Amino acid sequence: MSDYKRQHPVSIFVSFFSNVKQLLITGVVLLFFGSSQQRGPWYYLIILIFLLLFSSVSGFLYWLTFRYRLDDRELHVRHGLIFRKKRYIHQDRVQSIDLNAKLIQRMFNLVEVKIETAGGGDEPEFRIIALKREEAEEIRHELLYGMRKSEPDSYEYEGEDGAVYDVGEYQDKETPKPVQYQAKERKEPDHRWKLSGRRLLAAALTSSGIGVAATFVGAAFSQIQQFIPEAWYETALGFVLQSSVRFVISFVILVLLIAWVIRIISTLLKYGNFTIEKTGDEIVISRGLLERRQLTLNRRRITAVRVVQNVLRQPFGLVAVYVESAGGGTKDEDLSTILLPLCRESEIKGHLEALAPEYSFERPMTGLPGKSMFRYMIRLAVPVTAAAALVTYFIDYGAFSFIGLALAAGLGYWQFKDAGIGNNEQFLWMRSRKFARTTVIVPRSRIQTVEITSHPLQRLNGLTTLEVSILTSITGKTFSLQHLGEDQSVSCFRWFSYEESDSRGSDPGGKLN
Amino acid sequence: MGSDTVEYPETDKRPMPDQKISPDALKVWRIGAVIEFLVFALVPMAYWWLSNQVEFLPGWILYLIIAAYLLYGIFNTVLFPKWQWRRWRYKIYENEVELLYGILIVRRVIIPMIRVQHVDTEQGPLLRHYGMASVKITTAATVHEIPALEESKADEVRDHIAKLAREADPDE
Numbered sequence: 001m002s003d004y005k006r007q008h009p010v011s012i013f014v015s016f017f018s019n020v021k022q023l024l025i026t027g028v029v030l031l032f033f034g035s036s037q038q039r040g041p042w043y044y045l046i047i048l049i050f051l052l053l054f055s056s057v058s059g060f061l062y063w064l065t066f067r068y069r070l071d072d073r074e075l076h077v078r079h080g081l082i083f084r085k086k087r088y089i090h091q092d093r094v095q096s097i098d099l100n101a102k103l104i105q106r107m108f109n110l111v112e113v114k115i116e117t118a119g120g121g122d123e124p125e126f127r128i129i130a131l132k133r134e135e136a137e138e139i140r141h142e143l144l145y146g147m148r149k150s151e152p153d154s155y156e157y158e159g160e161d162g163a164v165y166d167v168g169e170y171q172d173k174e175t176p177k178p179v180q181y182q183a184k185e186r187k188e189p190d191h192r193w194k195l196s197g198r199r200l201l202a203a204a205l206t207s208s209g210i211g212v213a214a215t216f217v218g219a220a221f222s223q224i225q226q227f228i229p230e231a232w233y234e235t236a237l238g239f240v241l242q243s244s245v246r247f248v249i250s251f252v253i254l255v256l257l258i259a260w261v262i263r264i265i266s267t268l269l270k271y272g273n274f275t276i277e278k279t280g281d282e283i284v285i286s287r288g289l290l291e292r293r294q295l296t297l298n299r300r301r302i303t304a305v306r307v308v309q310n311v312l313r314q315p316f317g318l319v320a321v322y323v324e325s326a327g328g329g330t331k332d333e334d335l336s337t338i339l340l341p342l343c344r345e346s347e348i349k350g351h352l353e354a355l356a357p358e359y360s361f362e363r364p365m366t367g368l369p370g371k372s373m374f375r376y377m378i379r380l381a382v383p384v385t386a387a388a389a390l391v392t393y394f395i396d397y398g399a400f401s402f403i404g405l406a407l408a409a410g411l412g413y414w415q416f417k418d419a420g421i422g423n424n425e426q427f428l429w430m431r432s433r434k435f436a437r438t439t440v441i442v443p444r445s446r447i448q449t450v451e452i453t454s455h456p457l458q459r460l461n462g463l464t465t466l467e468v469s470i471l472t473s474i475t476g477k478t479f480s481l482q483h484l485g486e487d488q489s490v491s492c493f494r495w496f497s498y499e500e501s502d503s504r505g506s507d508p509g510g511k512l513n
Numbered sequence: 514m515g516s517d518t519v520e521y522p523e524t525d526k527r528p529m530p531d532q533k534i535s536p537d538a539l540k541v542w543r544i545g546a547v548i549e550f551l552v553f554a555l556v557p558m559a560y561w562w563l564s565n566q567v568e569f570l571p572g573w574i575l576y577l578i579i580a581a582y583l584l585y586g587i588f589n590t591v592l593f594p595k596w597q598w599r600r601w602r603y604k605i606y607e608n609e610v611e612l613l614y615g616i617l618i619v620r621r622v623i624i625p626m627i628r629v630q631h632v633d634t635e636q637g638p639l640l641r642h643y644g645m646a647s648v649k650i651t652t653a654a655t656v657h658e659i660p661a662l663e664e665s666k667a668d669e670v671r672d673h674i675a676k677l678a679r680e681a682d683p684d685e
Contacts, residue, residue, distance in 0.1 A: 447628075448628045448654040449623060449624050449628065449652055449654070449655050451620055451623075452622075453615070453618050453620045454618070454619050455618045455619075459619070476654020493621075494527055496623055497527070498625045498627070499607065499608050499609050
């Protein structure tokens with residue numbers, strides 16, 4: 001048992017800093033919402049020192065008690081000071097292994113290993129936060145390819161076939177392993193794509209999510225007033241009262257501009273050096289300027305492909321492509337994985353051909369029945385009208401807010417126009433728009449359930465909502481398309497039904513499953 | 514775009530599921546609703562207590578709350594269970610389970626046998642008292658429930674689905 005290894009000591013700093021980051025966030029929240037004037041600064045200083053001490057000690061203890069050992073095709077991990085925990089992660093249970101290098105890890109040329117295992121439980125994923133890159137690569141290889149690597153084809157089989165095969169391999173393969181490992185490593189990937197600098201810039205300039213950043217900037221601005229000297233504040237306030245509309249508009253523009261710049265920078269950092277490599281069924285995505293992330297995705301675990309075109313990208317015909325997969329996926333992307341941060345609409349087919357060929361096909365679509373247009377428009381118009389009425393009642397120039405009504409109705413019409421659905425033997429695809437236009441492509445063999453729902457207003461017009469659930473990383477995800485004609489929904493039901501269609505489409509899962 | 518639904522002929526309908534759930538479900542739901550009603554009585558009581566403590570809380574809001582409370586109680590104990598029960602249908606085919614339920618929002622679900630991860634029957638004290646159980650069908654992404662069947666029927670349904678799910682597996 002002596003061959004258990006500890007993490008690199010830098011992990012103490014890593015966990016210390018991540019603790020401090022947590023504390024900072026809490027502190028900022030407290031500062032914003034708490035009434036901070038009542039107690040003296042000493043009070044906070046003592047708490048701060050105590051917390052810093054606490055996090056450094058806990059960081060140290062974590063490093064001290066966390067030990068791991070790589071056995072063949074199995075990772076043994078033990079940690080915990082009082083409550084000892086042992087964990088064996090076997091190759092067969094591993095869904096994905098991602099190597100990430102955050103800022104601190106990068107300074108010491110280390111990586112964090114994130115292992116995701118099958119079968120939920122309370123901890124579906126597992127981290128070792130600081131390791132030398134070579135060691136991490138070794139773990140990755142052992143757990144992903146292990147004994148199976150000498151014959152790449154054997155990776156195609158799973159379950160009984162694979163097991164039988166592996167046992168055979170097991171006996172005569174103790175020593176030559178490192179050699180094989182080296183050989184495998186050198187092998188060129190089948191396909192490689194790099195996000196060009198121009199595209200990265202374009203992606204940054206047109207990235208969406210300004211809304212979130214804007215809210216944040218707006219909130220920050222609203223707090224700034226506390227720190228501005230009283231006199232300035234009064235002059236500013238006088239200015240506001242004199243020219244309120246112009247001020248409000250310029251304030252909004254300023255906030256949006258700042259938010260945009262923040263988004264640009266964060267996108268550049270996130271997707272800088274974006275490279276995608278495919279070897280066999282493994283798709284490895286590396287990205288990030290400051291933080292290097294390396295995600296591994298198995299082509300056969302993809303459960304859906306999403307093509308997203310936000311409003312800024314639409315005029316240029318640019319899109320981003322995401323995939324949903326069972327295992328893998330990052331929390332900050334809603335448990336999806338970004339496959340292509342930016343490409344032309346016309347290029348999608350070619351890229352998918354190289355990365356996940358079964359998803360590469362023409363997708364003709366039928367639109368929704370005309371009667372659903374009204375539903376789309378009214379759904380957005382009603383709340384806007386109510387809000388505008390309120391604003392008009394309370395504010396001088398409030399009547400201008402009725403412009404919003406036209407915008408809402410326009411957006412509704414746009415949503416209606418872009419909505420569509422189509423299917424072939426093996427795939428269903430749905431296109432819809434909230435602001436961004438999203439096309440989701442789901443294989444029939446990956447759909448868990450199909451659901452038709454209808455609320456009373458929809459029933460008046462014979463309309464329905466279609467909901468399709470698939471498995472993603474840990475839980476399920478449901479895609480829906482609103483206000484389909486009932487006949488369209490029912491025909492989708494028939495398409496999905498295993499009852500009526502067993503003779504047809506007998507091999508959609510043959511390759512996929 | 515538009516209303517050309519050539520690929521979806523109107524006549525291409527699929528039969529609705531036709532199995533009803535147990536009539537006793539109504540009793541259980543109503544008892545549950547009455548208990549909920551009693552618990553929710555805390556809301557008007559809390560407001561009444563508060564308005565005695567705090568000067569400026571107007572009394573008329575209390576009547577509003579009570580009215581809303583009573584109205585909700587009537588709907589929740591008398592009407593909703595009835596509508597709910599009337600709507601509920603399920604059907605177990607060879608390769609899939611179909612459910613149809615919901616009062617305002619009507620839902621119709623297909624759960625293929627090959628997607629069923631496991632099936633359970635569950636009984637709360639109320640269901641047990643009336644000799645009923647609910648059947649819970651779990652897929653990798655979703656959970657579905659047939660809320661009230663006679664106990665023997667529930668067991669039968671569970672075993673039946675479990676068997677079909679087992680048999681369905683290998684192919685796809």
